[in-house]
Amino acid sequence: MSRGRTLRFALILGGLSAFGPLSIDMYLPAFPSMAHEFQTGQSQVQLTLTAFMIGISTGQVIAGSLSDALGRRRPLLVGLVLYTVCSVACAFAPTIYALAGLRLLQGFGAAAGVVIARAAVRDLYSGIELARFFSLLMLVNGLGPVLAPLIGGQLMRFTTWVGVFVVLTGCGLVLLLASAFGLPETLPDRLRGPVRLGYTVRVFGRLLVDKSFVGYALSAGLLFGAMFGYIAGSSFVLQGLFGLSPQAYSLVFGVNSVGIVAMGQANRLLLRRFDPRAILGATLVVAAVGGLGVFVAVVAHLGLFGLLVPLFVTVASIGLVFPNSTALALAEHPDTAGSASALLGLLQFLIGGLVAPLVGIGGSALPMGLAIGALPLAAVLVFRFLTRPVETAPQTSEDSSAPVN
Incomplete structure (x- = not known):
């Protein structure tokens, strides 16, 4: 593709991939005020x-x-x-449980953007170029975790949590128009499978018995679980226990997100000398060291600085883990990239969804420290015992599929 077309694809697909951080991080600064307004506890929020x-x-x-x-x-x-319709409805939710129900539906809508963005990239690239393009996407979708909490923190100066969902409605509308008019079909008719439940079940069955695919997906999912523990618990820990304002908290969150973007771009350079598997394995070890540092900082009461430094190490490692684990997991499944991408996302967000309410138990920093300390270590073990090297040769004309209208 031309440079201009590549940039357009990266902007649109990166925006679609950013649905998660946009929809999660932007309203994190509002958690304490939401608990007060709905007269409920942090676990309910x-x-x-x-x-x-x-x-x-x-x-x-x-x-x-x-x-x-x-x-x-x-x-x-x-x-x-x-997604856009549910974002509007969230702004008018009368109770915390109604909001939770609408957020469930909003998540269903966002899922299409996240999973299809990954699948479309696999339609266009393979090998080292696949990992490199996923790293390029980190430059775009990495802006989500940088800007979303900052926007959320500033919105809290002028409005309530309702304003956050109004902004999310606008984001959904912009991405809808951009995708409708700027994103062509990337999967030709000849590569599509039948619309049959039995076929879909067999595809997922083959993926789930592929030990290496599960290993790459699960190792990334466990590290994402640690990040979601940070996402869910950091608002209460940093604002409630350390006394940061919503704006200061947003700044800290933004700095950590800049680390994700920076590591994603460093990955493009590292791929010139190292293969994706080597980078992934080394990064998981670094993330585990950072996670243990977070746990020690919480248990030993090392203060705000002692917590933020290892936290930055763990969070920033996502920028290296995401592109390489995704490329390795999808590399051997070009004909079922959508289903493989779906299982990747399922593991990541399901683990995160299970971790999120647990970090609010007890009203202390310990649950968050446990999650961030244990999950990266588990990811290292999964990577070590389940994964195998995969083919990362450059893409050839035989295995590429150019976008069709």
Whole structure:
């Protein structure tokens, strides 16, 4: 593709991949005020986060398998419409449980963008170039975790949590229009599978018995679980226990997100000398060291600085883990990229959804420290015992599929 077309694809696909951080991080600064307004506890507020992550994880299974059969565009546009409508409805939720239900549906809509963005990249690239393009996407979707909490923190100066969902409605509408008019179909008719439940079940069955695919997906999912523990618990820990204002908390969150973007771009340079598997294995070890540092900082009461340094190490490692684990997991499944992408997302967000409410138990920093300390270590063990090297040769003309209108 031309440079201009590549940039356009990166902007649109990166924006679609950013649905998670946009929909999660932007309203994190509002958690304490939401608990006060709805007259409920932090675990109930975190339930709205869990509901969204369950929706975005299970929705990827549906959207991913449909995209393998119907093409990428139709499921994507339907999902974007659902996301935009549910974002409007969230702004008018009368209770915390109504908001949680709407967030579940909003997650279903967001799932189409996240899973189909990954599948579309696999339609276009393979080998080292696949990992490099995923790293390029980190430059775009990495802006989500940088800007979302900053925007959320500033919105809290002038409005309530309702304003956050108004802004999310606008984001959904912009991405809907951009996808409708700027994103062509990337999966040709000849590569599509049948729309049959039995076929879909067999595809998922083959993926689940592929030990290496599960290893790459699960190791990334466990590290994402640690990040979601940070996402769900950091608002209460840093604001409630360390006394940071919503704006200061947003700044800290933004700095950590800049680390993700920076590591994603460093990965493009590292791929010139090292293969994706080597980078992934080394990064998981670094993330585990950072996670143990977070746990020690919490248990030993090392203060704000002692907590933030290892936290930055763990969070920033996502920028290296995401592109390489995704490329390695999808490398051997070009014909079922949508379904493979769906299982990747399912593991990531499902683990995150299970972790999120647990970090609010007890009203202390210890649950968050336990999650961030244990999950990266588990990811290292999974990578060590389940994964195997995969072919990362450059893409050839025989295995490329140019976008078709």
